[in-house]
Amino acid sequence: MRAVSCDNSASSLPYRSVPLSQEFPINVAVIGVGAFGRNHARVYRQLQDAGSVRLVGVVDPDTSRADAVAREFDCKSFGSVEQMLTTHSEVQAASVAVPTVLHLEVARSLMEAGVDVLIEKPLAATLAEADELLRVASTHKRIAQVGHLERFNPAVRATLPLINRPMFFEVHRLSVFSPRALDVDVVLDLMIHDLDVVLTFVKSEVKEIRAVGLPILSGKVDIANVRLEFASGCVANFTASRVSTERVRKLRFFQMGQYISIDYGRQDVLVFSVGGAAGNAQPSANPQIAMSKPAVAAEEPLLAEIKAFLQACATARVPWLRWKTAAEL
Numbered sequence: 001m002r003a004v005s006c007d008n009s010a011s012s013l014p015y016r017s018v019p020l021s022q023e024f025p026i027n028v029a030v031i032g033v034g035a036f037g038r039n040h041a042r043v044y045r046q047l048q049d050a051g052s053v054r055l056v057g058v059v060d061p062d063t064s065r066a067d068a069v070a071r072e073f074d075c076k077s078f079g080s081v082e083q084m085l086t087t088h089s090e091v092q093a094a095s096v097a098v099p100t101v102l103h104l105e106v107a108r109s110l111m112e113a114g115v116d117v118l119i120e121k122p123l124a125a126t127l128a129e130a131d132e133l134l135r136v137a138s139t140h141k142r143i144a145q146v147g148h149l150e151r152f153n154p155a156v157r158a159t160l161p162l163i164n165r166p167m168f169f170e171v172h173r174l175s176v177f178s179p180r181a182l183d184v185d186v187v188l189d190l191m192i193h194d195l196d197v198v199l200t201f202v203k204s205e206v207k208e209i210r211a212v213g214l215p216i217l218s219g220k221v222d223i224a225n226v227r228l229e230f231a232s233g234c235v236a237n238f239t240a241s242r243v244s245t246e247r248v249r250k251l252r253f254f255q256m257g258q259y260i261s262i263d264y265g266r267q268d269v270l271v272f273s274v275g276g277a278a279g280n281a282q283p284s285a286n287p288q289i290a291m292s293k294p295a296v297a298a299e300e301p302l303l304a305e306i307k308a309f310l311q312a313c314a315t316a317r318v319p320w321l322r323w324k325t326a327a328e329l
Helices: 035-050 063-073 081-087 100-112 127-140 154-162 186-202 301-315
Strands: 026-031 053-059 076-078 093-096 116-120 144-147 168-174 206-214 223-230 235-241 248-255 258-263 268-274 289-292
Touching (some): 026 035, 026 301, 035 301, 053 081, 063 076, 076 081, 081 100, 093 100, 100 116, 100 127, 154 268, 168 186
Parallel strands (some): 168 235
Antiparallel strands (some): 168 248, 223 235
């Protein structure tokens, strides 16, 4: 059995035999407090103020950085996972936001010590490492959730009820160059978000993959284009770049009688329907096409993701066996 399942079945199966104490707060930590790890600490501190968690500490081999974040969020700082576990065995759950090549080493140490983990994407640098993480989670009966942040984007949630049979996707995720995350290529760094979303929207086996990528400013692929063809006949084109002059986060697709556009950054959805549309239709330049904007329930994606992780920890159930719509949350 795999530690994390992301299919769309409606059931929610127990994973570990014993849940955490139902008495809050849950004791949490953040491993790796660079730019994104610091955001995890910020959200945990926000939840601590609400009484649902206690942020025990943060871990980073750069002890000056760990100390600074610990002071900012009023918790303890540690230079290593071993130091934290030796002195604070009460930690029950942790976010792992270290470089991808260290995910297996760090998450294994935590799970072997009985700690549930939220591992930032990509889960691992190789398939073998990902399989080993799943094995460790299964052996030690731990929750291991992958940090696919766009799953919790309000625009993505609002789109889920609109899906019928999408047949063509055009996806762009472009960023200006940053020295962050250069241990993996742009597919694992950026495109992975859109691959995950499209695979869930389409719900069909991949029939063919064509891809091209080039290193530009690093030793890894910095710009890539991928074409997926599915058994359903759907085709999806993906472009990801971390050497762009602008920041773009857009997914657009066509299905019968509709064109739907998602802007991840603005967290909004536009629906263009042929022959009219129900609900909040707006005037369009073409009277045969109606435009509407589905309601989007605003929430910070990282906050929603961490809340889902903590719920999985507290109930000992596999996190997010199916995606929920905004109305179900």
